[in-house]
Amino acid sequence: MKYVESNVDGQCVMKLSESLTFADHQAFRDMLKKLEDGQRKSCCFDISQLVSIDSAGLGMFLIAKDHSQQNDWQMSIKGPQGQVGSVMKLAKFEDIFTIVG
């Protein structure tokens, strides 16, 4: 997984690319820590460039959701495509996440 942080209209955007798998667990947690150290009020995970995801990758978004609830920030997911979109649809992620695009 690679990510780029940006600020769009005052909102933090984490743009993820490549694959999100079991091996990215620590990198994802480090990204969350960085996000929370910055005391953001909201964050959109733009995953339109994310090519693939496995079950551990899905679990990381559940961890992010838990963090957002614990630390009071708004979380959304943007633009799932291809295999990532199919897997999220299969897992009915739209029922528990705000998914846009």
Added chain:
Amino acid sequence: MDSKIIKSAEMDRRHRVTNSRVLIVDDMMVMRQLVEACLENEGFSHFEFASDGRECLEKISEFKPDIIILDINMPEINGLEVCRQLRAKAKYSDLPILVQSALDAPHERTAVFEAGATDFITKPLNPPELVSRVRKHLENQILIHDLKVYQKRVADELEVAHQMQSLLLPNEKYCQEIASAYGVEVESFYKASSELGGDIWGLWPIDKKKFGVYAADFSGHGVGSALNTFRLHTLMESQNFNKANPSDFLAEINARLHQFLPVGQFSTMMYAVIDIESQEIEYASSAAPNPLVIMNFEDKVSVTQCESSGLPLGVTASSSYKSMRIPFTAGTRFLLYSDALIESEVSPQEQLGTDRLVKMVKSIATQKSGGLVTPLVAKFNRAVNNEIDDDLTLICIGNIDTSS
């Protein structure tokens, strides 16, 4: 790590270094005595001596040295030949051999290392250099030894755990009993990506006309996921879930898993009740891959992907799951599988995918005889690029066509 533990480990390693057994091989007594004095001064006390290569080779099996300090130019058998003979034996392949010689031309040093020496020190000896090199090689040896012991212990423990996990899955005899009792075919395949896996499946009788089959896949893989398979198995064995109703069953399992799974961990599951009297399958799914229904009717084969979306188990405290019904008439097969089957790469960045799987299944089902799972796994193995890094499970329940 605690600084006291580090200090204690360091002291232990120092003691093991000075407690090592040193074989000193040199045809000059004064040199043997000099090496001994240097090391004795540093606390070493276990020495053996040889005055030529032959004596070294004779004494080595009895003395069992941890390091050899070896001269090159000696009568009988020289140091180079000693190195070659020791390295030819597996038990001495890692033994540190510190060669000390007055020969230090580049080609001579090369010959020493080609013969199998671990390190080289020139004569006349510089005592501090000798001591520090001996220490370095013994410390390396101790670290390698400890690592090997640790690896073996972990490997042994994983092997035991692997055998325990295998016992969670239905064995061939049990599958045959179910197959005979209900007049169906049961085929299966299971392979963990490492010693332990996060996939689990099973089947059980419900009544004389119905039996249940499930396939679950915990997020992640390896030891953590494997532990969750044990928890799930214990949970299903110890509590009285509504196994006759797939949607209720998943909802009940979900509620229990949510109580003990950490955030970020979950399980996908397909649970189906096969009714041989009504020739119907009722199933519910929590994000398991789309099961396939393969129908072979009047020599025409159709393969249908079934809907299987649903929140994974353990994500929310309460969740509901849709029950679906599909026909299970004679000639029908129902294929459940874990996501590794469709998510493994056939080329870089390209997964096998459901469409390719459907084609594979169709080509196998078109052949009139033989099972589905074994040829499908063979096709899959030929198609995927590398060793897969996820657990793979396939289960196929077939309604035997007794009319043909």
